[in-house]
Amino acid sequence: MVEFSANLGFLWNDLPLPDAIRKAKAAGFAAVELHWPYDTPAAEVKAALDETGLPCLGLNTRRGDVAGGDNGCAAIAGREAEAQGYIDEALAYARDIGAMNVHVMAGFTDQSADAKASFAQNLRYACTQAALTQRTILIEPLNHHDAKGYHIATIAQAQEALADVDLPNLKIMFDCYHLQIMQGDLVTLFKGCQDQIGHVQFAAVPGRGEPDQGEVNYPWLLPELARLGWSAPFGAEYKPRGKMEDGLSWIAAYR
Numbered sequence: 001m002v003e004f005s006a007n008l009g010f011l012w013n014d015l016p017l018p019d020a021i022r023k024a025k026a027a028g029f030a031a032v033e034l035h036w037p038y039d040t041p042a043a044e045v046k047a048a049l050d051e052t053g054l055p056c057l058g059l060n061t062r063r064g065d066v067a068g069g070d071n072g073c074a075a076i077a078g079r080e081a082e083a084q085g086y087i088d089e090a091l092a093y094a095r096d097i098g099a100m101n102v103h104v105m106a107g108f109t110d111q112s113a114d115a116k117a118s119f120a121q122n123l124r125y126a127c128t129q130a131a132l133t134q135r136t137i138l139i140e141p142l143n144h145h146d147a148k149g150y151h152i153a154t155i156a157q158a159q160e161a162l163a164d165v166d167l168p169n170l171k172i173m174f175d176c177y178h179l180q181i182m183q184g185d186l187v188t189l190f191k192g193c194q195d196q197i198g199h200v201q202f203a204a205v206p207g208r209g210e211p212d213q214g215e216v217n218y219p220w221l222l223p224e225l226a227r228l229g230w231s232a233p234f235g236a237e238y239k240p241r242g243k244m245e246d247g248l249s250w251i252a253a254y255r
């Protein structure tokens with residue numbers, strides 16, 4: 001059966017994280033994943049995970065100065081100390097709550113050789129630290145409408161970064177929403193990098209709402225990716241169009 005992970009960066013994000021975890025459990029999700037949980041003590045998140053029995057699949061490194069336009073800084077030359085501080089923080093939080101993946105946010109760059117070198121240096125650091133506790137580091141191509149100028153926007157760019165680093169615990173976050181916008185042909189794209197994928201996410205295109213309308217036929221696509229071998233929960237990373245609970249009927253198409 002296809003299972004889902006509730007991305008609590010978008011779902012129930014008006015609630016304290018422990019309550020959002022309980023809501024995800026009650027709605028039938030098999031896991032949760034987080035964006036930036038740092039305002040909530042890890043012990044509170046861990047207690048809610050233990051209470052519900054839900055695993056947390058991952059969380060992101062901090063983005064830096066968001067009001068100033070940052071979206072991560074791991075590929076910004078000259079900010080390595082800051083980036084590595086965010087990596088340490090994220091890995092410590094992940095360890096405390098038992099999350100196995102940390103998504104390292106690259107930031108906006110000119111994709112110069114310096115940016116690529118800085119990204120590789122920071123990712124090597126992240127992977128080496130993550131390996132000490134058998135964790136995986138993720139990088140995610142983001143689409144050029146929502147995140148214009150983000151360091152990686154395609155699978156080829158992510159694969160180039162993986163090749164530069166060449167460590168087995170660096171994987172790709174395959175977000176169908178971003179990749180449909182940037183590349184399309186999602187099944188072929190998935191097959192071309194399947195062994196390099198660490199997590200799969202999805203949302204409607206366009207609009208990023210519930211995955212029940214738009215360009216991508218998810219009730220066909222997600223079972224197809226499962227048939228091809230993807231067995232972990234798919235990350236429901238969408239922005240509810242209306243009231244959160246009213247939008248959950250999309251799940252019925254998979255039951």
Ligand SMILES: O=C(O)[C@@H](O)C(=O)CO
Pocket residue numbers: 035060103140142175178201237
């Ligand atoms: O797709 C996204 O935006 C997320 O997966 C994320 O981690 C933040 O950019």
Ligand SMILES: [Mg+2]
Pocket residue numbers: 140173175201237
């Ligand atoms: Mg995503």
